[in-house]
Amino acid sequence: MNEFFILMQQELLLTAIIFILLFVKLAAKEVEAKTLLLLTNILLGINLVAGFFSTASGSLFGDMFHTSELLHLEKNILNLGTLIISLQSYNWLMKHKHAAEFYILMLSTLLGMFFMLSSSNLLMFYVGLELASIPLAAMANFDLDKKRSAEAAMKYIISSAFASGLLLFGISMMYGVAGSLNFADLKAIASATPLFLFSFVLIIAGFGFKISAVPFHLWTADVYEGSPIAVTSYLSVISKGSMIFVMTSVLFTVFDKLFFQWYNIMAVLAVLSMIVGNLFAIRQQNIKRFLAFSSISQVGFILIGVSGGDNTGFSSVIYFVLIYIFSNLAAFGVLSLVSTEKGKETIDDFKGFYKTNPLLTWVLAIALFSLAGIPPTAGFFGKFFLILAGAGRNNYLLITIAALNMVVSLYYYLRIIKAMFMDANEAPIEKVEMGWSPKLAMAICVGGIVVTGLVSGAYEYIYSLVK
Amino acid sequence: MNLSLLLILPLAFSLLLLAVKGLKQVRTVALLAAVAQLGLSVFLLFKFLQERVTSSSDFVFDQNYTWYKALNINYHVGVDGISVAMILLTAFVVLAAVLVSWKQEHQHKEFFFLLLFLSLGAYGFFISLDLFTMFFFLEVAVIPKFLLIGIWGSGKKEYSALKLALMLMAGSALVFVGLSGLYFNTSVNGQHTFDLLQISQNSIATNLQYLFFPFAFIGFGIFTALFPFHTWVPDGHSSAPTAASMFLAGISMKLGGYGCLRVATYLMPDAAHHYSTIIIVLSCIAILYGAFATMMQTDLKYINAYSSVSHCGFVLLGIGMLTKTSINGAVLQMVSHGLMTALFFAVIGMIYERTHTRQVAQLGGLLKVMPFISSVFVIVGLCSLGLPGLSGFVAEMTVFMGSWQRADTFYRIATIVSAASIVVTAVYILRAVGSSIMGPIKHTEYLKLGDAAWNEKTAAVLLLVGILIMGLVPFWLTDLINPGTEVIMQKIGMIK
Numbered sequence: 001m002n003e004f005f006i007l008m009q010q011e012l013l014l015t016a017i018i019f020i021l022l023f024v025k026l027a028a029k030e031v032e033a034k035t036l037l038l039l040t041n042i043l044l045g046i047n048l049v050a051g052f053f054s055t056a057s058g059s060l061f062g063d064m065f066h067t068s069e070l071l072h073l074e075k076n077i078l079n080l081g082t083l084i085i086s087l088q089s090y091n092w093l094m095k096h097k098h099a100a101e102f103y104i105l106m107l108s109t110l111l112g113m114f115f116m117l118s119s120s121n122l123l124m125f126y127v128g129l130e131l132a133s134i135p136l137a138a139m140a141n142f143d144l145d146k147k148r149s150a151e152a153a154m155k156y157i158i159s160s161a162f163a164s165g166l167l168l169f170g171i172s173m174m175y176g177v178a179g180s181l182n183f184a185d186l187k188a189i190a191s192a193t194p195l196f197l198f199s200f201v202l203i204i205a206g207f208g209f210k211i212s213a214v215p216f217h218l219w220t221a222d223v224y225e226g227s228p229i230a231v232t233s234y235l236s237v238i239s240k241g242s243m244i245f246v247m248t249s250v251l252f253t254v255f256d257k258l259f260f261q262w263y264n265i266m267a268v269l270a271v272l273s274m275i276v277g278n279l280f281a282i283r284q285q286n287i288k289r290f291l292a293f294s295s296i297s298q299v300g301f302i303l304i305g306v307s308g309g310d311n312t313g314f315s316s317v318i319y320f321v322l323i324y325i326f327s328n329l330a331a332f333g334v335l336s337l338v339s340t341e342k343g344k345e346t347i348d349d350f351k352g353f354y355k356t357n358p359l360l361t362w363v364l365a366i367a368l369f370s371l372a373g374i375p376p377t378a379g380f381f382g383k384f385f386l387i388l389a390g391a392g393r394n395n396y397l398l399i400t401i402a403a404l405n406m407v408v409s410l411y412y413y414l415r416i417i418k419a420m421f422m423d424a425n426e427a428p429i430e431k432v433e434m435g436w437s438p439k440l441a442m443a444i445c446v447g448g449i450v451v452t453g454l455v456s457g458a459y460e461y462i463y464s465l466v467k
Numbered sequence: 468m469n470l471s472l473l474l475i476l477p478l479a480f481s482l483l484l485l486a487v488k489g490l491k492q493v494r495t496v497a498l499l500a501a502v503a504q505l506g507l508s509v510f511l512l513f514k515f516l517q518e519r520v521t522s523s524s525d526f527v528f529d530q531n532y533t534w535y536k537a538l539n540i541n542y543h544v545g546v547d548g549i550s551v552a553m554i555l556l557t558a559f560v561v562l563a564a565v566l567v568s569w570k571q572e573h574q575h576k577e578f579f580f581l582l583l584f585l586s587l588g589a590y591g592f593f594i595s596l597d598l599f600t601m602f603f604f605l606e607v608a609v610i611p612k613f614l615l616i617g618i619w620g621s622g623k624k625e626y627s628a629l630k631l632a633l634m635l636m637a638g639s640a641l642v643f644v645g646l647s648g649l650y651f652n653t654s655v656n657g658q659h660t661f662d663l664l665q666i667s668q669n670s671i672a673t674n675l676q677y678l679f680f681p682f683a684f685i686g687f688g689i690f691t692a693l694f695p696f697h698t699w700v701p702d703g704h705s706s707a708p709t710a711a712s713m714f715l716a717g718i719s720m721k722l723g724g725y726g727c728l729r730v731a732t733y734l735m736p737d738a739a740h741h742y743s744t745i746i747i748v749l750s751c752i753a754i755l756y757g758a759f760a761t762m763m764q765t766d767l768k769y770i771n772a773y774s775s776v777s778h779c780g781f782v783l784l785g786i787g788m789l790t791k792t793s794i795n796g797a798v799l800q801m802v803s804h805g806l807m808t809a810l811f812f813a814v815i816g817m818i819y820e821r822t823h824t825r826q827v828a829q830l831g832g833l834l835k836v837m838p839f840i841s842s843v844f845v846i847v848g849l850c851s852l853g854l855p856g857l858s859g860f861v862a863e864m865t866v867f868m869g870s871w872q873r874a875d876t877f878y879r880i881a882t883i884v885s886a887a888s889i890v891v892t893a894v895y896i897l898r899a900v901g902s903s904i905m906g907p908i909k910h911t912e913y914l915k916l917g918d919a920a921w922n923e924k925t926a927a928v929l930l931l932v933g934i935l936i937m938g939l940v941p942f943w944l945t946d947l948i949n950p951g952t953e954v955i956m957q958k959i960g961m962i963k
Contacts, residue, residue: 312537315537374610375603375604376607380606384599384643387647388538388647388650391647392651396644396647396648399643399644400640400644400682403640403641403643403644404640407633407637407640414613414629417613417614418617421614421618422617422624423625456534456536460535460536460537463537
């Protein structure tokens with residue numbers, strides 16, 4: 001029983017927070033939004049700090065659930081991202097009538113992701129995945145009076161169901177071959193027989209949908225554009241990040257014998273995602289849509305790290321997701337403020353932004369530089385290590401494509417920089433007022449962007465855990 | 468001496484810059500920073516000359532700290548004569564650039580901050596002995612240029628800024644592939660390494676050199692206007708504000724030359740032999756094409772920008788010839804061109820600030836109203852066309868002598884062709900200088916214009932002193948860089 005509490009500490013804490021919020025909502029009908037948000041943010045903060053104290057590793061429930069230091073770290077990274085999103089959505093949630101429900105849904109999906117990460121059985125994995133995706137559809141619909149938001153939710157639930165269908169089909173086939181869904185058994189039996197490969201490819205396609213790798217990306221842009229910004233940022237970093245964690249560890253530990261099969265798949269997906277993501281991002285006017293395509297191309301870079309297939313690859317993927325959380329959330333943070341307060345979301349609206357909001361402009365600029373991989377921001381280190389991990393396989397064509405794609409991506413990131421700093425605008429966005437909460441979120445993000453790269457501690461720690 | 472001071476100093480001053488308010492304070496801090504950098508560089512020169520006598524290693528003031536242990540990435544810095552020369556050049560140009568921007572009213576804090584940040588990138592690049600650190604600083608120095616041109620530039624500034632940033636980033640993308648090739652094909656104690664010294668001791672297989680040399684050389688070559696990747700140069704230079712043009716042509720293009728020499732040629736000598744013909748052909752094209760293209764220009768900034776393409780061609784020609792004298796010449800040309808072109812842009816900036824035009828046809832008779840600026844203009848023009856006694860002559864002469872040492876017909880023809888470009892240079896320089904400062908004054912309002920202010924005079928004198936020292940006592944500089952080229956030559960192997 002004691003073991004149960006120790007190993008599942010993070011999941012239990014999260015469940016406790018969900019219940020506290022439920023009770024608050026039920027018991028005190030007229031609770032002020034301000035108090036509720038403060039309470040939730042404090043709880044999430046405690047949750048984040050407490051996460052760092054759990055280091056135990058072991059398995060539970062007849063090897064259904066396992067945990068290790070690495071998994072704790074991955075969960076902590078997700079916790080951190082959730083806290084940042086919660087802080088920066090402050091202005092939006094203050095105006096929204098259903099803040100408590102929003103948090104309950106969001107934390108449920110986070111709980112689902114935790115179970116997914118900790119699963120050591122495909123069935124458990126699937127349950128976690130569904131818990132992580134269904135509430136997300138409800139969240140996508142959270143701009144209750146906007147049609148686009150409902151459309152986004154619909155699109156998300158349908159494509160998500162389709163992906164789940166593919167995954168389930170693959171899982172059932174795999175069960176047919178292996179006679180078990182336990183990861184240890186699968187690892188032992190994994191071989192390049194046609195039926196096993198068929199089911200394996202279906203599972204990878206399921207993953208591909210969730211991380212929106214090309215050619216499974218078609219839902220991404222519409223859902224990102226329609227959803228409220230808080231949900232878009234959650235989708236693009238937390239949901240995607242958790243899926244990348246799971247995919248990497250499943251590929252590396254369970255299907256390591258099939259490396260040469262999935263190496264090629266990853267390389268092709270990486271090249272497609274980078275190129276298609278970049279080409280579409282160039283044409284976008286809406287910043288949310290723009291970030292959707294840029295996130296597709298970022299996934300391409302991550303897949304290069306995955307294709308590295310060794311410890312360096314694994315650790316650079318986790319490291320990059322951490323940096324990606326900081327950089328993408330810093331960008332979304334600024335966007336969220338501007339969109340909530342002024343209702344503006346296109347690149348043209350940001351013309352002359354520097355004149356009126358110098359601080360926010362610098363935050364957005366640093367975030368974009370980090371996304372583009374410009375030193376001294378952390379994004380440079382993240383991308384460098386990902387591509388370096390890919391280069392370890394001596395596939396120099398792949399890394400040349402990747403390196404040149406970084407140049408293409410720089411073009412569209414610089415477009416926004418240019419709009420903000422250089423373009424003249426007669427009616428630029430007025431000065432945006434912000435409270436302590438978004439400021440704190442941005443400070444965390446910018447701090448993360450500056451420190452994570454220049455100081456090698458984070459990478460070394462991840463590397464030591466992966467080893 | 469602690470080389471990291473070269474990084475800490477600009478960083479500390481640029482942070483201090485963020486704290487102060489108002490143009491007066493900001494520019495004072497920037498000036499202090501630039502003066503301190505120059506002081507530090509001169510101090511470094513003296514310390515280096517002392518240390519060199521006793522030290523047995525090629526690189527002195529070595530500092531090596533582990534940065535990313537898992538990937539064997541180190542913060543490894545050290546200098547030899549070539550890097551010291553480059554650091555001195557940087558310090559001179561930065562101080563002059565700060566001085567000519569003295570009246571920078573518009574968003575002055577950001578302007579000087581970016582300028583100092585750029586110098587940080589340049590110093591970091593020149594002192595790095597670890598390829599990762601070097602690459603890091605190479606890229607650090609790209610985005611500030613984009614912002615400097617895009618925000619404070621003139622003309623079609625957004626286009627030029629974007630073109631420059633993308634082409635330079637494409638260059639560094641190629642460099643990155645080359646570097647990762649070097650990394651994965653060296654193994655020291657079972658670990659891959661980015662360490663320049665370790666890679667140089669660890670010969671890389673010839674076929675791999677053939678594969679990765681083009682990546683590294685073209686990548687760095689883009690920075691130094693390697694034909695046909697020179698197209699960012701004219702646009703970038705002409706749209707940039709004066710200080711940024713000075714930095715861009717004076718230092719930034721030298722990052723590329725230094726990289727071609729130190730990384731591509733030094734670490735992959737077999738490939739350097741293999742591809743030398745192509746390098747020579749391309750640099751000859753750059754020299755001639757640059758010179759002829761300059762003849763067609765009517766805008767003073769474009770004239771200097773295209774002539775930079777031509778002059779930087781000599782750097783690559785010197786490297787491509789692979790003789791000791793020619794490589795010495797390449798380094799001399801880097802320093803000489805850095806000083807000369809920075810001064811050229813400074814003078815053009817001064818003229819433009821007063822007359823508000825850079826069209827040669829609009830100017831005329833300036834010698835009568837602004838004698839100081841005009842005289843400097845004449846001197847720098849003469850330096851550009853290679854008048855003996857000024858730095859340009861020394862550098863170009865050394866390159867030609869080095870090239871002539873290669874006896875084959877091909878090399879002879881290449882030398883003659885590139886030497887012939889000097890005639891073209893004389894044509895465009897004399898025409899530009901002559902018609903803008905001599906003759907009658909074209910517009911009556913020019914009569915009211917004043918001569919250089921104290922800051923402009925100081926900047927010009929500073930760079931002029933550099934040019935004159937190099938022209939009159941060239942062996943000071945040659946002595947400084949000679950041991951450095953010696954090391955590179957040992958690796959290349961003597962050809963004759």
